[in-house]
Amino acid sequence: MDSKFVPTLYEEKLNDFWVKRGFFEGKVDKAKKPFSIILPPPNANGSLHTGHAMFVFEDILIRYNKLIGNEVLWLLGLDHAGTETQFVFEKQLNKQGKSRYDFDRETLFKMIWDFVMENKGTIKSQLKRLGFALDWSKEKFTMDPEIVKVVYRTFKDLYDKKLVYRAYRLVNYCTKDGTSYSDYEVNYEEEAGSLYYLKYGPFEVATTRPETIFGDTGVAVHPNDKRYQEWIGKEVEIQGPIGPFKVRVVADEAVDPKFGTGVVKITPAHDFTDYEISQRQNLPLKQVIDFRGKLNELTGQYTGLNVKDARVKVGEDLKAKGLLIKIKEDYSHRVGKCYKCGRTIEPLPKEQWFVKIKPLADSAKELIEKDEVKFYPKKYKRQAIQLLDKYIDWNISRQTVWGIRIPAYFCKSTKQWFISPEKPSSCELCDKNDFVQDEDTFDTWFSSGQWPFATLETEGNEFYEYFYPTSVMETGHDILRPWVLRMIMLGSFATGKTPFKTVFLHGMVRDKKGQKMSKSKGNVINPLEMVDKFGADAVRASLVFGIKEGADVPLADDRVIAMRNFANKVWNMGRFIKINDENSLKKDAAQVDSKVLTQLKKEFEQEKKSYQKYMKNYQFSKAFDLIYHFLWHSFADIYIEKLKEPLQSGNIEVLNLLKELYFENLKLLHPYMPFVTEAIWQEFHGTDTSILEVTAVKTI
RNA sequence: GGGCGUAUAGCUCAGUUGGCUAGAGCGUUACAUUGACAUUGUAAAGGUCUCAGGUUCAAGUCCUGAUACGCCCACCA
16 A cells, blocks of 8 residues: 555546446335435536535435445436526627527527536536546436426426416516516615605605606505595696606505605506505506616607616606705615626516415425424524415516426417417317417426426336435525425425425535635635545545534635545555554464453444434534544554554454454445545455445444 | 524634533644654643623523624515
């Protein structure tokens, strides 16, 4: 054995060896207990980032379960990541001075498809470099035809059970990306604006958006506000920039009588609160801003102006007409921004497909409350329930080309929608064939929300029955709501079962100072560079060592170096034992105090017991800490030192005990540091053997 | 405004149902060793465990309150 463990000499070789031996190809084996994890599919639009390195927790679980003799499956998959990917791709196009409008739908789709296929390869090789024991023989992609079939089936089932409906309502629309988004793809930011106080018929109102005045269809006051009782229910005439118009005065609880004058102008088409009021009060909806973010033909001379310019112009013109009372400058308020491009989100009315959430959320809640799905760390159970309580209907339509096209067909003669995986041959109502397919694609989360059962189904019924529900869903706590909860909702809807028995949520990877990584801060670390420098074992272990489960973890050189040193220490323990193993048996060997051996055995038994307990409770950091301290500061620093002389003089009892306990510890350590442990194993037992072979494992 | 979380050594973090003479990694200091390992060993310095009350024989650990920071949710015309 070398005097140092050099990761680069082993990593690729061992990875190939594991794949070749098929250790992690999931098979139906009724004699064994199944243990399955579905990899949260990385977005196939770039390369691996530090967050993906946290999948190490899944690898620990998979390797541990393999070692204790379970049949494991860690299913590899990738996500097409609809709007995300299209956004990334369009940025590339823009660099070449082009835009998505330069291409027709089919061409654009094909271009993105090629782009994604290229990235898929990159990501897979990166996952492999981290030593992840995925089942490389069964790769899934969210746009695989078999997956799409399942997604279509779920959509139809939801529709048939009245849990999908089409509605014309306000959506979050990004006029730059040209698509609507769901509610939490909008980030609210504090922004300084101007608050305009307007003369508004008999009232005075305050607004940050005077340009929406053309879409006003009502004016609201609080029902108990004594100042305005006489007006409620009446129609009043308002002087506007392009002449007078009439609105109805309504009384609504949503109005805060203490804010401003206690009077609100209602623009149902361009403000969410106003939209809700209009629904309650039966006020008409009048769209005056189009999907490019410009004022439309209902705004007279303002037609074609973008929102920002129109705001200033309308303000000026109202002032000229004596309708502007005052402007409060530097008025700080919160504005919705597109989470991708940062542009202000425009609430616009649009016809879209929605999932009715309440029944789905209720059944998901029940599963969680009954612990059919368990959460680690435990605090997320309560958080999950709270989030489910607040879930609102889910807009699943996206106006992007890249995605799974919604299988909905509109019959132009009957004006009816039909849900069907393929274009219907004729209309059920009119017998004509006059269909047009919905242009939109599904929200990515609609397909990834079906991931566990959809992927397993494509492997056949027996396979599905064996591995579903999966054992653990391990992912970042940031996608509890958009992904984990949706999987529970859609999974239980489609299969009648929870898609996974346990949820384990890890924290975020930070830089060495504990700061969030971001391109603008320039503190982004590429995990693969760390692997190049220090080895995969070291990078993996550094993400686990000394960090409470679920907490954020700093990815820092000194932490990785410490783990590289540990790997080397373990290697050298083996080297020392091996050197003496080759000396072997002498008759005049030095004797040893048997108490030392008893003490060593006892310490090991305790270590093993605690290890098992920690692994069972998902306390990965503690289990690792245990091995770290036992191996380094007991086994090496105390026992090897104490037993050095007997060992070197050929005491076979000592040699055998040290060997046995050392190998046992390699097994315990293997889930955390697969490469160094396997490399050592092979140094002792030959390169055609593996620590992963069940025959090698007797005592964990 | 609602919810959650965190405050422990210079830095990054552990500390399970209260028993701690409070630990680890990195850093610092001294010494040792090229004898499995300098990616090493031995030892040392360094903490009124954010603050104020309370429960208890006993509190970093439980309760109440305060302060600071972080996250999630709702979103103000």
